[in-house]
Structures are given as C-alpha cells and as structure tokens.
Amino acid sequence: MNALIIDGSVLEGGGQILRNSISLSALLGRPISIQKVRNGRKPPGLKNQHRTGIELAAQIASARLTGATNGSSTVEFAPGQITPGDYTADPVTAGAATLLLQISLPILLFAPGAAPSKLTLKGGTNATMAPQIDYIQHIFLPFARRHFGLKAEVEVLTRGYFPRGGGNVLVTIPPGVPGAKLTAASVLERGAITRIGGIAHLAGLPTHLGQTMTDSALRRLAQHGFTPDAPVPVPVEIECRRERNDNTPGAGSGIVLWAELAGGGMIGGSAVGNKKKDAATVGEEAADELIKGLEAGGCVDEWLEDQIIILMALAEGTSEVRCGKNGLQLHTKTAIWVAEQLTDAKFDLTVEDSGHTIIRCKGIGYTAAAPEENLK
Numbered sequence: 001m002n003a004l005i006i007d008g009s010v011l012e013g014g015g016q017i018l019r020n021s022i023s024l025s026a027l028l029g030r031p032i033s034i035q036k037v038r039n040g041r042k043p044p045g046l047k048n049q050h051r052t053g054i055e056l057a058a059q060i061a062s063a064r065l066t067g068a069t070n071g072s073s074t075v076e077f078a079p080g081q082i083t084p085g086d087y088t089a090d091p092v093t094a095g096a097a098t099l100l101l102q103i104s105l106p107i108l109l110f111a112p113g114a115a116p117s118k119l120t121l122k123g124g125t126n127a128t129m130a131p132q133i134d135y136i137q138h139i140f141l142p143f144a145r146r147h148f149g150l151k152a153e154v155e156v157l158t159r160g161y162f163p164r165g166g167g168n169v170l171v172t173i174p175p176g177v178p179g180a181k182l183t184a185a186s187v188l189e190r191g192a193i194t195r196i197g198g199i200a201h202l203a204g205l206p207t208h209l210g211q212t213m214t215d216s217a218l219r220r221l222a223q224h225g226f227t228p229d230a231p232v233p234v235p236v237e238i239e240c241r242r243e244r245n246d247n248t249p250g251a252g253s254g255i256v257l258w259a260e261l262a263g264g265g266m267i268g269g270s271a272v273g274n275k276k277k278d279a280a281t282v283g284e285e286a287a288d289e290l291i292k293g294l295e296a297g298g299c300v301d302e303w304l305e306d307q308i309i310i311l312m313a314l315a316e317g318t319s320e321v322r323c324g325k326n327g328l329q330l331h332t333k334t335a336i337w338v339a340e341q342l343t344d345a346k347f348d349l350t351v352e353d354s355g356h357t358i359i360r361c362k363g364i365g366y367t368a369a370a371p372e373e374n375l376k
C-alpha cells in the first residue's frame, strides 16, 4: 500500500500532528509519510521527545520506521501487527511523559490480548506546554472514561520535573475486547459547577511552598465567587502533595485544578513552578486559567478540546461536544484535519449565536477485529 502523505506544516504545524497521525496509522494499518515535520516550530524537525514517542508507537505496532532521527523533517511509518504487552519509553530528558501517552494510548486501547498492557513512561511528569500527569488523571481520563467508555489507569510512581526529568508513570490498559468500540460522547449541557478539585505538588523544595500555591489559588477562586461560602456554594478541595526527596530525582512544583460540571463537562487550569516564579504566582496562574476556561462557557477546556478529537473519530456513532465561546483552538482544528486525512470520520462545526462551537463527529466505529474495514 502506498504511504499516505501527511503535511506536518499544516495549521499548528507542531508535534501533535505526528502523534495523532501515527496513532491512526497504527490502528488502521495504513502506512504514512509525514513531511515538513513540525514546520510551524522554530527550529522545525523532529525533537528528542517526539522521536521517543514515535519509537514507542513503532514498537507497539511492529512498524517499519525511517527518518526518526533528531532534526529530521520526514518520517515514514509503516505499521504492522499491534501487540499488546509491556512497553517502556524514556526520553532521557524532562520531555513530557504525558505526550508519550498521547501517541501510545489509542493504539493499545483496542489490542486484544489475555492480559492488560502496561506502559512505563519516563521523563517529565509535570512539564510545561503539555498536560501535567495530574491533568491526565483527573481531567482527561475521567472525561474519556465517562463519555467514550475508554478504560485505562495511570499511576505516578515518581514525579519528574524540568530539567532533570526522571519521572516514572505506570499506565495500565485492559486488553481490548474483539469487536468492542468506543462509545460516542454527547456533552452539550453546560451545567453548574459541582466541585472544584486540585493538586498542588512539589519535590525537593520547602514544604510550605505547596501551601502557598494552594492558598493563593483558593484566594483567587474565592474572589470570583468559587468558594463554599458563596451565595451559590462551590465545594473546593485542593490537596497538597509533597513527594519524598528520596523518590524524586530533581526539584520542582506545580498545581492542577479542575472543575467538574453537571452534565459531564470538565474544565482544567494549571501552572508549573520555576525558579523565577514565586509559589503564590503559580497558584494564581492556575486559578486564572481555570476561571478563564469556566468563563468560556464550554463543557471542555481548550486542551481537552483537541485531545478528544481522535476519540470522536474512532467512536461508534455521532459525538457532540460543546466548546468555549472563543472559537476552536488551532490544535483542535489540526487534530480534526489529521483525523480527516486518515479516516472517514465526518466532522461538522456549528458556531452558535453565543459564539460557542459545537463539534459533531460521525465516528468510524473502529474495532480491532478487522482493521482493513476501518480504512478510509
């Protein structure tokens, strides 16, 4: 079969095109040639962290991989048999473990087998420009479980912070059942906030910084009326978690907040600490991000928006999700574009008078039973 050419410079032109197209290529058994890799980034080309993810996907899908070297602008991925099992990926740097999950999870979801697959993902658990691992545990997975029927568990064994990395995350994915499909999600009702949860985490730093992040986030949320004492009370619980020094290679901190909405929506807000930022600012930044997401009025935040596109494309039936009123993110448009290149999923975008976009997608009802039937 000729390789399908994927133009890596389209729209966002970043690493997510690689992850989504390779996951779909593996599932569909469709060879792809990704050209102009990360052409929208400076410098363009493959980075270590993306290469690690692609190599992991190639292992899982017994793929023939060419061009997967750092700096490369063309990557060819010719998938073979998907084999469930135990896999380890290590970017060595503090590259995001969660982005290794983003490329590999969809592939393993459907792999029939006798035992669960286990992914050991190393690197950064709480990096910038990527979901923090707590975002995956408390926002992405609960949403995907509830609305798409996705089954996977994530356990953080060791946190890894920039620049040392060294995190260790164990992901358990139950064996796929032959013929089983993801269910279509319908998340249109933007209900009230039922609860705001959060985790402020740190390692190798004074313990009180965790409380400072927490207190400043609570204060900011309260200023916007998100407090148990407000006329419309909102339960808010932020856990403070200091990792043991002997279980974390470097030092670092961060905070992830999430609002659970009636109707099944989830909105997140987060921030990662660094040496130049005081802990109170980190807490405020996360709260501000959460408040901004809540004010956008959608059922998903700006990141969940792009992360669920691949699930919508694979699910059986028509998914529909109400997004914020500020227009779709470029990442989301890019993920839709990739899904349309590789699958027959049909996306339809409706912009309401209020400015909210509803994404509808008639998914392909992917099943591992007969991959060729899923082909575009």
Ligand SMILES: Nc1ncnc2c1ncn2[C@@H]1O[C@H](COP(=O)(O)OP(=O)(O)OP(=O)(O)O)[C@@H](O)[C@H]1O
Binding pocket: 012, 013, 014, 015, 016, 017, 038, 041, 050, 099, 128, 129, 130, 131, 132, 135, 270, 302, 303, 304, 306, 307, 331
């Ligand atoms: N603060 C955040 N919270 C949750 N998810 C995030 C956050 N920031 C980024 N993400 C997610 O991380 C992914 C980043 O994709 P993107 O292509 O920008 O990154 P990348 O692979 O690091 O590549 P590049 O280096 O090319 O930017 C997207 O799926 C996005 O939704």
